[in-house]
Amino acid sequence: MTTRRTFTKLLAAIPVAGLLSTGALAQDMRDITFVQPSPSAINSFPVFVAIGEGFFADEGLNVTVEAINGSGAVIQALSAGQAQFGRPGPGPILAARSRGVEVVHIYNVAARSNFGIAVQEGSDIQDIEGLRGKVIGTGTADGAEVGFARNVMSGAGLTAGTDYEFLTVGDGGPATAAFLNNEIDAYSASTADTAILNQRGMAVRDITPAEFGRFFGNGIATMADTIANDRELVEAWSRAFAKGHAFALDDANREAVLKHLADGNPQEGEDKEFQSALFDAVRSKTISTSPENGLGWYPAEVWAEWQDALVTGGEIAAPLDDLSAAWTNEFAAIGNAAASE
Structure with a gap:
């Protein structure tokens, strides 16, 4: 090779x-x-x-x-x-x-859906409605995780730019830093992204409704x-x-x-x-x-x-x-x- x-x-x-x-x-x-x-x-x-x-x-x-x-x-x-x-x-x-x-x-x-919307383990946010007025971090500005998050949020009647905001923060270390600096309240993450965050000591949990697993x-x-x-x-x-x-x-x-x-x-x-x-x-x-x-x-x-x-x-x-x-x-x-x- x-x-x-x-x-x-x-x-x-x-x-x-x-x-x-x-x-x-x-x-x-x-x-x-x-x-x-x-x-x-x-x-x-x-x-x-x-x-x-x-x-x-x-x-x-x-x-x-x-x-x-x-x-x-x-x-x-x-x-x-x-x-x-x-x-x-x-x-x-x-x-x-x-x-x-x-x-x-x-x-x-x-x-099967390899994306989810995650919040910090100790966050008070328990469901998608809890993200009203919040900021959702993404790895890229136009990646698949953005479309997935829009889909989940619209399913709860929430519209980007009105009911919540997206912020491109990157993945891995930058996403961890964004959580620590309170720049984001949640993160639209792939299965790999979530695992990396947890490995880096940023414990997160997925709040995505189960029905979106079909996407x-x-x-x-x-x-x-x-x-x-x-x-x-x-x-x-x-x-x-x-x-x-x-x-x-x-x-x-x-x-x-x-x-x-x-x-x-x-x-x-x-x-x-x-x-x-x-x-x-x-x-x-x-x-x-x-x-x-x-x-x-x-x-x-x-x-x-x-x-x-x-x-x-x-x-x-x-x-x-x-x-x-x-x-x-x-x-x-x-x-x-x-x-x-």
Whole structure:
């Protein structure tokens, strides 16, 4: 594996090149780039497992991973041709399509909501209504966590800018500092963000109503032009990714999986106990809500709910002309077939 470090926008990139398998010659390999909205290897664990196990190499793909700041930046990189695949959230996908950016979700990674609104353990705030007049921190200004929080708040009849405020504070240490300095009353966090806050000594608890668990989170995306003009690439990616996902779900492979994740992000691998616990938390969110359809499957009805929430929250002016064009299950089916062989 080769590793180099570059910088993009606000966050350092963490490129990881795929290993060559015995079945793939170097001259046959195609270089592609995958962009993720944070540096965490655990949040994108199927990618790093597929790299480490040689599943991408078996498909003739040499994958470089780069971390940039939030779903908006991921979509921008895809639309600019700087990457072939990325892992943005559904809210940013729909917002981008409302602006004419033809980005498409092809695999539902976070099949169960991997976001929640958290408050400090000792806070008097017990529910969403308790956030009226309060400030909610977010990691990025336009990431998936923002759309999720708007959705939850609008469900309680609360409107951003009127009943509460968002404040972009970053994640990890900056989020901890924002709590300590009383800049924020709550934080819209991913499963990984919450675990990191707790590990840093900032004990938090999730006050998100249980019914929002159906709102899936970040998934694999590519551009419609890539699907139309380079379908073999999308199919190859989907086969390798699904194999990595299935491999990581098998506890018999746990030791190998955690090693691949540490290779992808050495900092996450320094504390083995924390790495293991975080992986369990993130992995649990990727289990399909409809097992009969396999991994990576999108429920059409929840896409409609996501769209309704974005319209209500003012993030998009009106429903899309064709919501179904924003996502597809065909490549998840291809991936599942390959993973089951």
